Amino acid sequence: MTSIPQTRAEWYGRPLSDTARDLLDRDAAAFIRQDGSTPCLNAVAKAEGIWLEDVDGRRVMDFHGNSTHHIGYGHPRLKAALKDQIDDLPFTPRRYTSAPAIALAERLIALSPHRGNGKVLFATGGSDAIEIALKLARVKTGRYKTLAFFDSYHGHGYGAVSAGGSGTDRTQRIGPLLPGGLLVPPFNCTACAYGFERPAPGAPPSDACGMMCARMLRYALEREGDIAAVIAEPIRSSPHVPPPGFWPEVRRACDEFGAVLIFDEIPTGLGKTGRLFTSEHQGVTPDITVLGKSLGGGMLPLAAVVADAGFDIAPELSLGHYTHEKNPLTTRAGLTTLQIIEDEGLVDHSRSLGDRTMARLAEMADRNPAIGRAEGAGLLIGVEILGEDGRRSKARADRAMWRAFSLGLNLKSKAGTLVLNPPLTIREAEMERALQIIEEAIA
Incomplete structure (x- = not known):
């Protein structure tokens, strides 16, 4: 796995249940490997609303979803x-x-x-x-x-x-x-x-x-x-x-x-x-x-x-x-x-909750020098993660992404930016929890 980034490779070595490990081994044996798809991190057992649940019962908020989950999973x-x-x-x-x-x-x-x-x-x-x-x-x-x-x-x-x-x-x-x-x-x-x-x-x-x-x-x-x-x-x-x-x-x-x-x-x-x-x-x-x-x-x-x-x-x-x-x-x-x-008024909800989220990210940036400017529209938002030199840091953003994943939030890191892409059905309290996870992951 020398071609896999270290932060991702560490996940392949973490403890998993026998059920999860068996599924991942079978997946790796059956599918042609390709970037970002195989090998996999885990196997999903349930998808509902903004949540994914793996076969070990661990739940994460999905702020990735391949941009498919506007109305949440399993509406x-x-x-x-x-x-x-x-x-x-x-x-x-x-x-x-x-x-x-x-x-x-x-x-x-x-x-x-x-x-x-x-x-x-x-x-x-x-x-x-x-x-x-x-x-x-x-x-x-x-x-x-x-x-x-x-x-x-x-x-x-x-x-x-x-x-x-x-x-x-x-x-x-x-x-x-x-x-x-x-x-x-x-x-x-x-x-x-x-x-x-x-x-x-x-x-x-x-x-x-x-x-x-x-x-x-x-x-x-x-x-x-x-x-x-x-x-x-x-x-x-x-x-x-x-x-x-x-x-x-x-x-x-x-x-x-x-x-x-x-x-x-x-x-x-x-x-x-x-x-x-x-x-x-x-x-x-x-x-x-x-x-x-x-x-x-x-x-x-x-x-x-x-x-x-x-x-x-x-x-x-x-x-x-x-x-x-x-x-x-x-x-x-x-x-x-x-x-x-x-x-369900999801377009208006996306706009209004997105505006409030941008305001919260600005507050977070004021007290944390590792958080840079946020950019986006509605519920598609990117927030810069800065290194010690004040510039965007891909390594730091990647570490924050994997740390957030361990804390229950699935999102994407791209070129020193964490990308927030939740379902339009997300509630404000759930968004607030996600922002708390991001702040903790960066810290």
Whole structure:
């Protein structure tokens, strides 16, 4: 296990019950190992609300959840709806449609930024949905090049990997990738790729900066001249929030140079950032919106591509002709999830609790020099963990993450930042307990 970070490797050697150890040994023997997936830390026996419980009965609050658990795990309304759907109609083969699939498509068109002027295709995962979006952009423009950000992630299909900027995915060991995947530095005022000083929270970029990140994207569009699509998360799930005016400027550049604007809202959409769609923060409408992860309610794999109706121009092609394209069970999950989000006021809750959490993190930073600035929107929040030199410390953040895990909180550490990504159903008292764990873990 020499390739595994020390902090993670220590977990593999900790005492476990015979049941847990047996399951982990069987898992390691049965699955092809891959980064972040196998080998595993433990086996889950129960998932309910914001909680995961392992086979030894140990419970942790899940602030990770692969961004699937917006409505919490095992929501009773969703379970009841799926049981009813299984009894009513469990599957629809190709060449047929189903009422749940139509209803979900209609609902997404009505709710999305494409209100009243959209059309939909479904897939079983975000990677497949990104592939559909890329096909639509090629068909619409007659071009094949894409423009994305370094370090971005849009899925694991070859098209998605080729369009994304994740260094661990863009390896020659699985290449060559598809041609035309161009990258520019991302917006990130916390660590500007161009070396400009970070502005105060909520402040516009400095005159010296002139929003260089947007200018560089425009420059690439102009110089290439034949880019099919710009693809990005409108708020990066890292998380990083764009500077004010960034996306309106990019929207204008896309229109000027004929590029399709694709917003990947797979991890951030459906209320996570305090708006139902993350693009609502930006004051722009993309040409294509891609959803996934939480759309299936944390139970079933489901993703959606919502595009302007003007993309419906290639009926002779199979753009996303998947086996479960109009599956009544998965689409019933999506329809019920949207209804739960609306009925329980989870978007407003995400926004209000997120604001209070940011205020609490600022209080914590005032009394603890290891806690830096918090950034994010709604219930997607990143908090910097600082070293003795006052700079972000990946090692310290990683140690804090594993310590928090031992104290009952599962969250992610990324580039010196702890990422808080809880279900939208979390209560304020539970959030307060999580913040106490974080503070203790850092101390």
